[in-house]
Amino acid sequence: MSLILLIEQLLNGLQFGVMLFLMSAGLTLIFGVMGLINLAHGSLYMVGAFAAAGVAAATGSFALALAASLAAAAIAGVLVEVLVIRRLYDRDHLDQVLATFALILIFSESTRWVFGSFPLYLDVPAALSGAVSLPGGISYPAYRLAIIGIGLAVAVILFLLISKTRIGMRIRAGESDREMIGALGVNISVLYTAVFALGAALAGFAGALVGAIQSVQVGMGEPVLILAFVTIVIGGIGSIKGAFVGALLVGLTDTLGRVLLPVAFGTFMDPSSATAVGAALASMSIYILMAGVLLFKPTGLYGSA
Template sequence: MSAILLIEQVLNGLQFGVMLFLMAAGLTLVFGVMGLINLAHGSLYMVGAFAAAAVAGATGSFVLGLAAALAAAAAAGALIEVTIIRRLYARDHLDQVLATFALILIFSEGTRWIFGSFPLFLEVPAALSGPVTLPFGIEYPAYRLAIIGIGLAIAAALFWLIAKTRIGVQIRAGEADREMIAALGVDIDRLYTLVFALGAALAGLAGALVGALQSVQVGMGEPVLILAFVVIVIGGIGSIKGAFVGALLLGLTDTLGRTLLPVAFGTVLEPSMATAVGSALASMAIYILMAGVLIFRPSGLFGQS
């Protein structure tokens, strides 16, 4: 394998990782602050993708599509938090799982009713449609580089929000002792709605960004939701730093595994067998990584023991 191909796959892994971070950051905040298992988080990812595709298709503006994705996902998140999720905080996790699974079905059928069963397509903006020449003559898609840049910028903004702002202090305090911050006069209902809407907006943005790389269709959020849960298990529940590190580890492990393992097995097996075995192990690699982390750090890399 050439060095250029390896660098390209590393960049693909970073792009996949930052997309997973956008999903996992909101999920880990909701789980850490509210103690809520939200299976409907993937549906908010889907809402953002459909909103972006619909608005961009109607206006011809990709930027307006991204704005619509943020607004639609945040509004949907705030609405379901106020009307449904708020009644689940005091319930056990089984009730939360059943209720949020019902939300998946509602979102899926509602989206199908509004947009139909056929997929939508979101065009990459013209300014980012071509490749960029990187050092050593590497040609890499500008749009994928933009996703990496957006993800890193949002990660930095989230770190600043959590560490340096008053709302960040309230979020961190809410993770440690929800009853105490309520007793100190913090409007816990408003805080929960804000956190849920923020997490939903990040998921919607991830859906919109990925919508330009694949078709936008009903059910697209569920496979990504599974990976987001793996990320927060690896990184530690409630930790933004853990979500960031876990997402990058998972993205690189998955992408490089699918590239390198068939090549490695090709040195000892015939090509067809090497491809089959390497692809099978590559699909298992992220779960092997999760198991390895949990053996040595049961609470995750940055979780509180």
């Protein structure tokens, strides 16, 4: 494998990782602060993608499409939290799993009813449609570089929000001792709704960004949700830093595994068999990574006991 191809795959892994971070950051906040297992988080990712595709088709503006994805996912998150999730905080995790799984079905059928069963397509903005020449003769799509930049910027903003602001202090306190901050006069219901809306908006934003490089279709959020759960388990539940590091590890492991493993097996197997075996092991690689991390650090890389 050439060095240029390896660097391109590293960039692909980084792009995939920052997208996973946008998805998993909200998920880890919701689980860390509320103790809630939300299987419907992937549906909010789908809502953002469909909202962006619909607005882009109507207006031709990619900026408005991104704004629509944030707004639509946040509003959907608020409605879900107020109407359904609020009744699940004191229930056991099995009830939470069953209720949020039902929400997946409701979101999927509602989206199919509104937009139909055929995939939608979100065009890359003209300003980012070309390639960028990087040092070493590497040509890489400008839009994928923009996703990396946006994801890193969101990571910095989210870290500052959680660590340096009053609302961040309340979120961290709610994660540690929700009864105490309630006794100190903080409205727990409003805090929970705000956290859920923030997590939903991040998921919808991720869906809109990815919607321009793949089709927007019903059920697109569930595979990403699985990877997001793997990410927060590796990084540590409730940790934004852990979500970021875990997302990069999962993104790089998955992307490089799909490229390097078939090449490695191709040295002593026929090409078709090497491709099949390498692809199978690549799909397993992130779960092997998760098992390895949990073997030595059961709380995840940055999780607390």
